[in-house]
Structures are given as C-alpha cells and as structure tokens.
Amino acid sequence: MSQRTESERSLDSETLLSVRNLSTRFFTEEGQVNASESVSFDVRDNEVLGIVGESGSGKSVTALSLIDLIESPGRVTGGEVWYREPDLAEEFRARDGVSVEGDHVDLRTVPESVRRALRGPSFSMIFQDPMSSFNPSITVGEQIAEAVEVQRRARANPRSTRSRTQGYGFARYLVDTLVPGRGYVTESSKERAIELLEQVGIPDPAERADEYPSQFSGGMLQRAMIAQALAGEPDLLVADEPTTALDVTIQAQILNLLRDIQAERGMSIILITHDLGVIARMSDRINVMYAGEVVERGRLEDIFENPVHPYTQGLLGSIPDLQNPQPRLQPIEGNVPSLFDSEMGDGCYFADRCPKAMKSCLEKPPQRPVEGSEEHTAKCVLADRSYDPSEAISGEEVHE
Amino acid sequence: MISPRVLRNLKKEFRSSHLAKLGLVLVVAVLLVAAFAPLVAPHNPTAQNLDQSKLPPVGFAQTSTETTSKMVNGSIQTVENTTVIEPDLAHPLGTDGLGRDMLSRVIYGARTSLMVGVLGTLLAVLIGVPVGLVAGYYGGSVDDALMRVADISLAFPSLVLAIALIGLWGRATYSIPDPFVVAGLTPAMPEASTLPVTVVVVVGLVNWVWFARVARGEALSLRSEEYVKAARALGASDGRIIWRHVLPNAVTPIIVLGTVQIAAIILLESSLSFLGFSGTTLSWGFDISQGRDYVSSGQWWIATMPGLAIMLSVIGINLLGDWLRDALDPDIEGEGGA
Numbered sequence: 001m002s003q004r005t006e007s008e009r010s011l012d013s014e015t016l017l018s019v020r021n022l023s024t025r026f027f028t029e030e031g032q033v034n035a036s037e038s039v040s041f042d043v044r045d046n047e048v049l050g051i052v053g054e055s056g057s058g059k060s061v062t063a064l065s066l067i068d069l070i071e072s073p074g075r076v077t078g079g080e081v082w083y084r085e086p087d088l089a090e091e092f093r094a095r096d097g098v099s100v101e102g103d104h105v106d107l108r109t110v111p112e113s114v115r116r117a118l119r120g121p122s123f124s125m126i127f128q129d130p131m132s133s134f135n136p137s138i139t140v141g142e143q144i145a146e147a148v149e150v151q152r153r154a155r156a157n158p159r160s161t162r163s164r165t166q167g168y169g170f171a172r173y174l175v176d177t178l179v180p181g182r183g184y185v186t187e188s189s190k191e192r193a194i195e196l197l198e199q200v201g202i203p204d205p206a207e208r209a210d211e212y213p214s215q216f217s218g219g220m221l222q223r224a225m226i227a228q229a230l231a232g233e234p235d236l237l238v239a240d241e242p243t244t245a246l247d248v249t250i251q252a253q254i255l256n257l258l259r260d261i262q263a264e265r266g267m268s269i270i271l272i273t274h275d276l277g278v279i280a281r282m283s284d285r286i287n288v289m290y291a292g293e294v295v296e297r298g299r300l301e302d303i304f305e306n307p308v309h310p311y312t313q314g315l316l317g318s319i320p321d322l323q324n325p326q327p328r329l330q331p332i333e334g335n336v337p338s339l340f341d342s343e344m345g346d347g348c349y350f351a352d353r354c355p356k357a358m359k360s361c362l363e364k365p366p367q368r369p370v371e372g373s374e375e376h377t378a379k380c381v382l383a384d385r386s387y388d389p390s391e392a393i394s395g396e397e398v399h400e
Numbered sequence: 401m402i403s404p405r406v407l408r409n410l411k412k413e414f415r416s417s418h419l420a421k422l423g424l425v426l427v428v429a430v431l432l433v434a435a436f437a438p439l440v441a442p443h444n445p446t447a448q449n450l451d452q453s454k455l456p457p458v459g460f461a462q463t464s465t466e467t468t469s470k471m472v473n474g475s476i477q478t479v480e481n482t483t484v485i486e487p488d489l490a491h492p493l494g495t496d497g498l499g500r501d502m503l504s505r506v507i508y509g510a511r512t513s514l515m516v517g518v519l520g521t522l523l524a525v526l527i528g529v530p531v532g533l534v535a536g537y538y539g540g541s542v543d544d545a546l547m548r549v550a551d552i553s554l555a556f557p558s559l560v561l562a563i564a565l566i567g568l569w570g571r572a573t574y575s576i577p578d579p580f581v582v583a584g585l586t587p588a589m590p591e592a593s594t595l596p597v598t599v600v601v602v603v604g605l606v607n608w609v610w611f612a613r614v615a616r617g618e619a620l621s622l623r624s625e626e627y628v629k630a631a632r633a634l635g636a637s638d639g640r641i642i643w644r645h646v647l648p649n650a651v652t653p654i655i656v657l658g659t660v661q662i663a664a665i666i667l668l669e670s671s672l673s674f675l676g677f678s679g680t681t682l683s684w685g686f687d688i689s690q691g692r693d694y695v696s697s698g699q700w701w702i703a704t705m706p707g708l709a710i711m712l713s714v715i716g717i718n719l720l721g722d723w724l725r726d727a728l729d730p731d732i733e734g735e736g737g738a
Binding site: 067069072116117118119120121123124125127128129132133134135136137138146147150151154225228229231232238 | 539540625626627629630631632633634635636637644645648649
C-alpha cells in the first residue's frame with residue numbers, strides 16, 4: 001500500500017508540518033459523517049500549499065483539524081500532525097505517550113494546553129468572512145494589540161509548557177483588567193498593532209486603530225485580520241478562503257499582500273480555496289480534495305498541465321478559457337456525494353460522476369505516483385494506466 | 401458595550417417616548433427618596449404616638465360612627481355618636497394603628513425594597529450569568545447538566561421555594577448604620593436600616609434561572625461567531641473568550657432583564673414581608689400586612705399607601721426597562737425603528 005509508504009517517509013528538516021492520515025468525523029444524530037478521511041500532506045518551509053476542492057469536500061475541516069479547532073459534534077478520530085519545533089521536541093522527548101522524531105513532535109499526542117499555546121506563535125488562521133471575524137464591541141486596534149500582547153507575554157518566558165501558557169490564563173487576565181494601573185495591553189503592543197496595520201497597507205493606521213469593525217470596509221477588515229494573524233509571527237498561516245467574500249479587485253490586492261508577506265517573513269501558507277485562479281496565482285504545490293480525501297497532489301505545473309484524476313480534469317475543464325472560448329463550459333455532472341458513513345460505498349467516491357469510470361473503480365484506488373514527476377500522485381486507477389472503454393461502467397452500475 | 405452609538409440610541413428613544421420619561425422620573429424619585437430618607441421623612445418612621453393613631457390622609461376626613469346601647473327603663477336604646485377625625489397636616493398620608501407616620505414609613509420602606517431589589521438582582525446575575533455563559537459556550541453535556549438544574553429550580557413556585565429556604569435558614573438580618581444619623585444631621589431618625597440578608601439570598605437563588613437562560617441563549621449564538629473562532633485560532637483560552645468576546649456582546653439583554661427583575665424582586669420581597677418572612681418591620685409589604693387588619697374598619701390608607709408606593713416604583717422600573725430594551729436591542733435599531 002502506498003499509504004503506508006507515505007506515513008513511513010521520513011521527516012526531513014525542510015518539512016515544517018507533516019499531516020498523516022488525519023481523519024475527522026462528525027457524530028450527528030443522523031449518523032456519522034466522514035468529513036475528512038486519511039488526509040496526508042507536507043508543508044515545507046517558505047511555500048504556499050494550495051488545497052482546492054468543491055464546497056463540502058473537507059478543505060476547511062482539514063484546516064481546522066490541523067490546529068485542533070474542530071467543535072462538537074466533530075472529532076479528530078485519527079492521524080498524526082508532525083510539527084517541527086526543536087524546543088518542544090527536546091521537552092517532550094522522554095515523555096510517555098508523546099511521539100517525537102528528530103525535531104518533529106506529533107501534536108496529536110501533546111496536551112491540549114501545548115496545542116493552544118502553539119496557536120498564534122506557530123499557527124495562525126485567517127477566515128473567509130472578515131466582517132464577522134472581529135468582535136463588534138472592541139476597536140480593531142485593541143483586538144490586534146491584544147493578540148500581540150498575548151504572544152509577547154508567552155514569548156517572555158518560553159521555557160516550560162507551564163510558563164508558556166502563562167499570560168493566556170483567565171485568572172491572570174482578570175487581575176490585569178480589574179486592578180487599576182495594570183491594563184492588560186501595554187503601550188508597546190498598541191504601537192506594534194499600528195505597525196502591523198501599516199504593514200498590511202491600511203492608510204492612517206493610528207486613526208483607524210481606534211475605530212470599530214463596523215467602520216471598516218470588507219477589504220480593510222480582511223487586511224486587519226491578516227495583521228492580527230501576523231501578530232504572533234507565525235511559522236504557518238492557514239488562509240481559509242481568504243478572498244471569497246471580497247470583490248475581484250480587492251481579491252487581487254489581498255493575494256498580492258499575502259504573497260509579499262509570505263516572501264518577506266519566510267513563512268508557509270496553507271491556502272484553502274475553491275477558486276483555481278487563486279490557486280494558480282499563489283501556490284507552489286497543490287492538493288485536490290474530493291469527498292474528504294486528497295485525490296491528487298503535485299506541483300502547480302503537474303496539476304495544471306498534466307491532471308490525471310478525472311475530477312481534477314473536470315475542475316480545470318469548468319474554468320472559462322479566454323484564449324479558446326467554448327460555447328459551453330464543461331461542468332462536472334452530479335453533486336458531491338453524501339459523506340454519511342453508511343452511504344459511502346467501498347469503491348472510488350468519484351466513480352458515479354466520473355466520465356471514465358471502469359470496473360476497477362468499484363474497489364478503492366490507492367494513492368499512486370504519476371509518471372513524469374516525482375511529487376505527482378493521484379488516487380485513481382488512471383495514475384499508471386490509460387482509460388479502456390471496453391471496461392467502462394455507468395453511474396448506475398456504480399451504485400449497485 | 402457603551403459606545404457612542406448606544407448613547408445616541410438611548411437619547412433618541414428617550415426623546416420620542418413619554419413613557420420612558422415617566423419611568424426615569426419615577427425611578428430617580430424613588431432612588432433619591434431612598435437615599436436621603438432621613439432628610440426627606442418628616443417623622444421617625446418607628447416613633448409611636450397612640451394619641452394620634454389612625455389619622456386619615458390629608459383631604460380624607462374620617463367620620464366614625466360609634467353605636468352604644470343603653471338600657472333605659474327596661475328597653476334598649478341605641479345612641480349614635482358621630483365623631484369626625486380631622487387629618488393632621490403634620491401627617492400628610494395619615495398614621496397607622498400605632499400612630500406612626502405613614503409618609504415616613506413609605507419613604508423608609510423604599511430603602512428596604514430597593515436594597516433587596518438591587519442586591520437580589522445582583523446576586524441572581526452573579527449566579528445566573530456565569531452558569532448560563534458556561535452552559536451556552538461549552539454546550540453538550542455541560543449545557544444539559546446546568547440547564548436541567550435550572551429547569552428544576554424553575555419548576556418550584558418561587559414564593560414556595562423562598563418560604564422553604566427562609567424556613568431552612570432562619571431570618572438573618574444585617575444592620576446598616578445610617579450615614580446621616582452617624583454624621584449627626586438627623587438625630588431623631590432610626591440609627592440603622594435593616595437589610596434582610598436571607599431575603600436577598602433567597603430572591604437571588606429564586607431568580608438566577610432567568611439570567612442563566614438569557615446568558616445561555618446569547619452564548620449559544622455568540623460561540624459560533626467567527627470572531628470567537630478567530631480568537632481561538634490566535635491561542636485565546638476559553639475563559640478569556642467568554643470574558644472578552646461573549647460576555648460584552650451578551651450584556652444588553654442581561655441589562656434589560658436586570659431592570660425587569662428588580663421590579664419582580666421588589667414584588668417578591670413585598671410578598672415575603674406581607675407573609676412575615678422578611679425579618680424587617682420597615683418595609684412596604686410588612687405595612688400592607690399590618691394595614692390589612694384595618695381595611696375592614698375603614699382605615700384603608702394604612703395598606704393602600706405602601707401599595708401605591710410598590711405600584712409606582714414597579715411601574716417606573718418596568719418603563720425604564722422598556723426604554724433600555726427599545727434603545728439597546730439591535731433588532732429594532734436604525735432609522736425607522738418602531
């Protein structure tokens with residue numbers, strides 16, 4: 001099985017984050033929903049990893065599972081999240097129950113408090129809808145300054161896990177807010193917040209910092225959210241549909257801004273979107289997701305020039321081509337399949353919509369390497385053979 | 401929370417609503433009267449003067465007819481003596497059966513009612529809001545457990561529960577020295593006000609459920625807000641999120657409920673005093689229960705005056721609550737608001 005070889009692949013020093021077989025399920029009253037299933041990918045230093053797929057394909061769930069923000073009734077049911085953090089690896093090397101390999105630590109095995117402490121300085125996230133991502137009753141500047149302050153306090157004493165979570169705690173926060181003369185947010189954090197606002201291109205940052213979110217436009221708020229996400233100087237920024245709620249001109253500005261900041265700080269970005277245009281513009285490598293699984297992965301040029309999985313081909317086929325306009329776009333027929341555990345078959349999940357379904361698609365295809373590029377793999381029987389019309393089956397046959 | 405927009409709404413709503421003005425006038429009047437009771441009251445509310453008992457309020461001269469029977473020459477003769485009891489201007493609202501000045505008693509009664517109303521509501525907020533926020537924020541089994549407790553305490557009629565708790569704990573009271581008397585400004589007045597501690601605790605325990613329910617509902621909708629998720633993604637703890645992001649945005653309905661609850665608790669306190677459970681003898685409810693005996697014999701004012709005081713203060717607080725709700729509720733915010 002190639003999945004095994006995948007999880008046995010060693011962690012090299014350029015891998016910032018390695019996600020292996022991460023599965024997240026939602027336990028609803030109607031049944032179990034497999035929102036993401038055995039998702040594996042690596043994020044290297046200083047790269048933009050694109051995750052693309054239709055609505056409901058498990059992109060956001062994967063991102064949220066990664067930084068442990070899945071809420072009930074959802075739960076991460078399995079998998080490993082290896083993160084490179086030499087200090088943490090040193091601290092936990094001898095600890096029972098915590099998996100450490102070289103400089104990498106499996107975050108699924110460390111205590112929740114450690115994972116929380118990593119949110120902010122290690123991972124940060126920006127969300128789809130900037131309008132609702134700020135607390136309407138606190139000024140934008142104060143919210144960013146607070147994020148700066150939290151990280152600053154955490155960094156002031158990075159030795160042990162215990163002290164790493166200090167300054168996050170509620171008791172400390174109560175004392176700081178209630179005791180006069182001990183404001184939680186210091187002047188220098190406020191100045192830093194204004195600096196961050198300036199970096200993300202907000203004019204008059206000092207004045208805008210004192211305004212409430214309702215006084216900002218959508219594009220400005222998205223910038224402010226990026227500023228807030230940068231407050232902890234994260235190694236990895238997860239951008240979940242960062243431009244979907246914005247109009248096209250603002251989209252371009254935000255994407256350029258993300259690109260610039262990524263290059264300047266040398267951080268990595270996981271970019272989640274359904275927009276192939278955004279992916280093409282931003283990503284170094286791409287994961288294509290369908291029905292909770294990564295169905296094809298590769299470098300940008302692998303995916304765009306030599307797509308193997310019929311789903312990827314379908315996605316690319318549904319983009320209008322300005323050079324050779326077609327009278328009609330080629331959409332993928334049908335809808336995303338039900339993710340209820342009871343309704344998911346044994347075969348390839350895409351088979352019933354697939355124009356190239358064959359008999360062998362009734363069994364689950366493993367992730368296989370595609371010839372011509374060492375990083376290109378696809379979860380499809382077509383990865384190492386070509387379509388044979390004599391074996392073709394129809395969508396109805398798949399269901400039987 | 402208190403942003404310029406909120407202040408603007410409050411002003412706008414206040415200008416357009418006469419009821420809001422009435423409510424504010426009533427509440428401010430009750431507050432001032434309660435605060436400066438020793439200066440406002442014409443007499444010591446506890447001083448008895450049996451010579452001047454049962455004086456009617458000004459404007460209500462009382463004629464009492466006394467019928468005496470005499471045996472005259474073997475037959476019974478009835479003699480009717482009609483006496484007119486004139487009101488005394490020194491006692492504008494009359495006096496009670498022991499000759500205590502009703503006006504002074506009503507003024508001092510405001511202290512008890514307001515103390516119990518405000519402190520009881522505060523206690524209910526302190527218990528109910530954290531419980532509700534935790535239940536709503538965490539959801540799941542935590543929510544189920546806390547809200548079932550709330551449902552159970554809601555299933556008891558509040559008066560019965562209050563009486564049961566007072567029966568269990570007794571009537572503890574605490575004497576608060578009157579600053580005006582301590583300062584020597586009004587030596588003739590009572591030296592201390594009695595705070596019925598048990599009643600405060602009991603009304604708090606009876607009414608926390610309402611705050612828990614409102615806070616839970618708010619937390620439930622606020623926890624799925626994107627900014628709560630964003631705060632978690634930035635490493636904020638649950639406590640910080642509840643304190644900083646959930647509570648401030650849930651505060652409006654809690655304030656509105658708080659004003660309504662003060663009125664409800666004043667009524668509950670009066671009921672408890674009326675039934676003799678409060679531990680203080682200087683409260684509106686207590687005076688009503690004393691006056692009840694005199695209603696049938698024509699001295700209606702002894703029960704009516706404190707009753708009017710309860711009515712006016714409860715109406716005032718409710719009108720104020722309506723104003724706050726109309727002004728703070730984002731649903732009816734905006735230009736063409738109702």
